[in-house]
Amino acid sequence: MAKVLVVTSGKGGVGKTTSTAALGAALAQMGQRVVVIDFDVGLRNLDLVLGAERRVVFDLINVVQGVAKLQQALIRDKRLENLWLLPASQTRDKDALTDEGISRVIAELRTKFDWILCDSPAGIERGAMLAMRYADEAVIVTNPEVSSVRDSDRIIGMLDSKTVKAERGEFVAKHILITRYDAGRASRGEMLGIEDILEILATPLLGIIPESQDVLRASNVGSPVTLHNADSPPARAYIDAVNRLLGETIAMTVPTERKSFMSRLLGRRAA
Numbered sequence: 012m013a014k015v016l017v018v019t020s021g022k023g024g025v026g027k028t029t030s031t032a033a034l035g036a037a038l039a040q041m042g043q044r045v046v047v048i049d050f051d052v053g054l055r056n057l058d059l060v061l062g063a064e065r066r067v068v069f070d071l072i073n074v075v076q077g078v079a080k081l082q083q084a085l086i087r088d089k090r091l092e093n094l095w096l097l098p099a100s101q102t103r104d105k106d107a108l109t110d111e112g113i114s115r116v117i118a119e120l121r122t123k124f125d126w127i128l129c130d131s132p133a134g135i136e137r138g139a140m141l142a143m144r145y146a147d148e149a150v151i152v153t154n155p156e157v158s159s160v161r162d163s164d165r166i167i168g169m170l171d172s173k174t175v176k177a178e179r180g181e182f183v184a185k186h187i188l189i190t191r192y193d194a195g196r197a198s199r200g201e202m203l204g205i206e207d208i209l210e211i212l213a214t215p216l217l218g219i220i221p222e223s224q225d226v227l228r229a230s231n232v233g234s235p236v237t238l239h240n241a242d243s244p245p246a247r248a249y250i251d252a253v254n255r256l257l258g259e260t261i262a263m264t265v266p267t268e269r270k271s272f273m274s275r276l277l278g279r280r281a282a
Contacts, residue, residue, distance in 0.1 A: 012122075013120060013121040013122075013124045013125055013126060013127050014125070014147050014148060015117060015127045015129065015145050015146050015147045016034075016128050016146065016148045016149065016150060017128075017129040017142050017143045017146040017148075017149045017150070017170075018030055018031045018034070018128060018129065018130055018131060018149075018150045018152060019129075019131040019139065019142065019143055019149060019150070019151060019152070019166055019170075020131075020133065020151055020153055020159070020163055020166060021134065021135065021159075021161075021162025021163055021166045022133060022153075022154070022158060022159045022162040023133030023134070024133075025153060025154045025159055025190055025191070026152055026190040026191060026220070026226070027130060027131060027133070027152050028049075028051075028056050028057050028060055028130055029060055029226055029230055029235075030150070030152050030188060030190065030220070030249070031047055031057060031128050032047065032057065032061055033236050033237045033245075033246070033249040034150070034249060034252065034253055034256075035047040035094060035126070035128045035235070036088075036091060036094060036235035036237045036238050037235075037237045037249055037250050037252075037253040038125075038126050038128075038256075038257075039088070039091040039093040039094035040091065041253065041257070042093065043093060043126050044093050044123070044124045044125045044126070045093060045094050045124060045125065045126045045127075046085065046094075046095040046096070046097060046120055046123075046124045046126070046127050046128070047061070047094070047095070047096055047097070047128045047130060048071060048096075048097040048120075048127065048129050048130065048142075049071065049097070049099035049130050050071070050099060050129055050130060050138045050141065050142040051099050051130065051132040051138060052071070052072065052099045052103055052108060052132075052138055053099075053101065053102075053103065054099075054101075054132065055067075055098055055099040055100065057096065057099070057130050058086075058096060058098045059230070059233060060230050060233065060234075060235065061088060061096055061233060061234075061235065062089075062232070062233025062234055063086050063088070063096055063098070066086050067086065068083070068084075069083050069084035070084060070097075070098045070099055070100040071097055071098065071099055071100065071108075071116070072099075072107045072108070073100070074097070074112075074116055075108060075113065075115075075116060076112065081097075081116065081119055081120070084097055084098070085097055086098065090234075090238060091238075095124070097116075097120075106137065108137060108138060108141050113141045113144065113145065114144075114145065117145045129142040129143070129146065130142070131143060135165070135166075135169065140169075140173060143166075143169065143170055143173065143174055144173070144174055144175060145174070145175055146170070146174055146176070146183055147176065147184070148183065148184040148185070148186070148256075149170050149183055149184070149185045149186070150186050150187075150188050150217060151163045151167060151185060151186070151187050151188065151212070151214065152188045152190055153187060153188070153189055153190070153212070154189070154191050154202075155189060155191070155192055155193075155202040155203040155204070156202060156203065157203065160203060160211050161211075163187070164211060164212055167185060167212065170185060171183070185215070186214065186215055186216070186255075186256070187208065187212055187215065187216050187217060188217045188218050188220065188252060189205065189208060189218070189219045190220040191220070191221075191222045192205075192220065192266055193221070193222040193266075194221070194266050194267050205265060216263060217252045218249065218251055218252030218255065219248060219263065219264070219265055219266060220245050220248045220249065220252075221244045221245055221248065221266035223243060225239075225240050225243040225244070225245055228240075236249065237249050237250060244266065248264070248266075251263075251264070
């Protein structure tokens with residue numbers, strides 16, 4: 012039986028979709044059967060990050076409404092045979108999603124996959140609520156900014172009250188994934204430190220993804236960063252995060268400030 016993992020946050024632009032793709036690809040590389048679902052109806056982007064935008068024929072709404080069967084809408088990744096995509100619709104409204112329809116889709120997917128990753132839209136509207144509704148676990152993506160952390164705190168409250176597991180009195184395991192972390196800015200007090208974020212959210216830390224152009228470059232060519240440049244710092248951080256999801260004990264690496272060549276040269280001369 013699959014584990015349903017929602018990748019969520021209150022704020023937009025924090026890296027939910029790129030994180031969903033990176034985590035899903037890394038899980039698939041480790042032999043897990045994975046499906047990623049785009050819940051952002053009207054603003055479909057997960058297919059772009061996975062390089063599958065030209066292969067979309069049917070989508071999540073079609074399956075929910077019975078226009079297409081699930082197998083017709085699932086898109087298998089061309090690079091990883093264990094990774095599949097269920098895309099969102101670009102032309103429909105979020106109100107087309109129904110609790111009953113999502114429940115049926117998730118139940119069917121549970122019989123076919125090890126992991127179901129739900130890429131949630133930003134905010135707390137219908138799409139976001141249904142993305143987290145059937146979650147067993149949650150990854151709350153946050154940037155080291157006050158507004159992002161505050162919105163993440165609200166999402167944690169909703170995971171503890173609005174999910175099926177919460178309504179049954181069960182616990183939804185939650186993890187914090189800090190993205191776009193810049194050690195230099197953090198040291199200068201221009202963004203929140205790791206300890207500050209964890210103190211506010213009081214939730215276990217899954218990983219710290221450093222600010223890097225590697226993530227943007229990977230997205231622009233339609234590839235998760237864990238596939239496009241597996242040796243890059245963000246890719247290694249995502250892979251460590253996936254190993255932690257799978258139960259391994261991996262030491263947490265806090266990204267350090269990378270000095271330019273001139274800074275290192277001047278530092279040596281001053282010494």
